[in-house]
Amino acid sequence: MPEGDTVWHTAQRLHTALAGQYLTRSDLRVPRFATADLTGRTVLDVTPRGKHLLTRFEGGLTLHSHLRMDGSWQVYGPGERWRGGPAHQIRAILGNEARTAVGYRLPVLELIHTADEAKVVGHLGPDLLGPDWDADIALANLLADRARPLGEALLDQRNLAGIGNVYKSELAFLARVTPWLPVGELPADTGERLVVTAHRLLEANKDRFDRHTTATAPGATGAGRRPGPRLHVYGREGQPCLRCGTPIRKADQGDGSRERPTYWCPRCQSGPAG
Structure with a gap:
């Protein structure tokens, strides 16, 4: 299972690739959110919370993901070959004109209202790498x-x-x-x-x-x-x-x-x- 430092590093890579840019591609490959379309929305930030990842979009939406044992997020440039795993393991694609973030084998992937983030991470204790550390x-x-x-x-x-x-x-x-x-x-x-x-x-x-x-x-x-x-x-x-x-x-x-x-x-x- 990834440790908190791995999740923190993943969040920084995603934030660098996506934050401040609007999405030109959005594909959530889980049945519950398969019809959700985030294309055109600007990514505000990607924040780690313990071992959880919160990708926030304008309009008050957050994509909540968790890597668990073997999930991962990979970032690719234009024309770069995707090497994170076979296509059937892809659970999410978020792309802009310069970068594409691809989530593989994500056991937790859900689109929630940003105001409801506490429902998925509010139970966590102080985050060793977060501003709430105590x-x-x-x-x-x-x-x-x-x-x-x-x-x-x-x-x-x-x-x-x-x-x-x-x-x-x-x-x-x-x-x-x-x-x-x-x-x-x-x-x-x-x-x-x-x-x-x-x-x-x-x-x-x-x-x-x-x-x-x-x-x-x-x-x-x-x-x-x-x-x-x-x-x-x-x-x-x-x-x-x-x-x-x-x-x-x-x-x-x-x-x-x-x-x-x-x-x-x-x-x-x-x-x-x-």
Whole structure:
């Protein structure tokens, strides 16, 4: 599932391509809105809200989309070949004279009144990359259910919006606890540091394609950065922990309704294991 920084970056690309321009092409390929025509309307802005995308048009309309597991928005120039997937996976096309935005495999795509946006994103907690970010509220939300495992609490977008499986695993590692530790058992001040770290990491990665949470990054240059792994634990099952050398482990976390790959170091991180 895309993380908040990926959605933020997608919104910026769409905003750059579409905002301030009127549409010369509009095609929503979902049954409910197949007859809707946005041609001629000016795109006002494209705004991310957690993992949701809100494309606003003049006349008080908003196209709400969510990428979920494998959705994507691609932007193409005139004559450029569309490479986001086969045509039958296209769910939306928004184009002007210079750019065309194509939405592939979008599981959520709906046209709503801009005044009704709260109905689709009003349940979200503070957005880690939004103007509403409030660390105190996010922390209070995170700790409200003291018996809940940390990983599940971090993924709950009602607590704080923007964290996915990658940051869940990385934040737990940096906090030196497993994602299965109940939030009520977090060591003193760990919750506060965790929320601050989450905000710092997403801010640092929102303009990058090669997300990293370590002081290293492949081919990196600049102060404090050297070639090496981009992530501490995520995607590194069986590889040595960057801190202690113990092989990283992997297990699913959650109720089993969807795959939630979770990575941790059994030596560096205290608490229950998956």
